[in-house]
Amino acid sequence: MKRNLTCIVCPMGCSIEVELDGANVLSVTGNTCKRGAEYAKNECTNPKRTVTSTVRCENGEIISVKTDRAIPKDKMQECMKLINNARPCTPIAIGDIILSDVFGSNVVATQHSAAHNS
Numbered sequence: 001m002k003r004n005l006t007c008i009v010c011p012m013g014c015s016i017e018v019e020l021d022g023a024n025v026l027s028v029t030g031n032t033c034k035r036g037a038e039y040a041k042n043e044c045t046n047p048k049r050t051v052t053s054t055v056r057c058e059n060g061e062i063i064s065v066k067t068d069r070a071i072p073k074d075k076m077q078e079c080m081k082l083i084n085n086a087r088p089c090t091p092i093a094i095g096d097i098i099l100s101d102v103f104g105s106n107v108v109a110t111q112h113s114a115a116h117n118s
């Protein structure tokens with residue numbers, strides 16, 4: 001089986017073809033660099049994504065958050081639910097952990113809570 005992917009690791013967006021035998025990667029072609037090959041292999045065997053979202057603090061402020069690592073793509077919905085149910089206490093600084101150990105990642109603040117005080 002063949003899968004065609006567009007590499008999203010850098011803006012070049014190389015078209016990559018992956019030849020698979022079930023879950024085994026037989027070959028990767030079209031990538032310009034090693035990072036593309038790695039991306040294509042992972043995308044076909046264990047796709048992961050960084051989740052970005054917002055969370056409502058206990059005082060009603062909304063702050064931006066993201067996972068500090070990519071998590072398994074099939075866990076994104078569950079991760080979003082956890083984020084939606086979280087009600088962190090302010091003040092919150094950039095980099096503060098909002099949720100820890102979420103599918104191998106932490107959910108961290110990417111925007112200071114004071115930015116929404118206006």
Ligand code: SF4
Nearest residue numbers: 007010013014032036
């Ligand atoms: S294969 Fe390499 S050069 Fe091409 S898009 Fe991916 S990271 Fe960029």
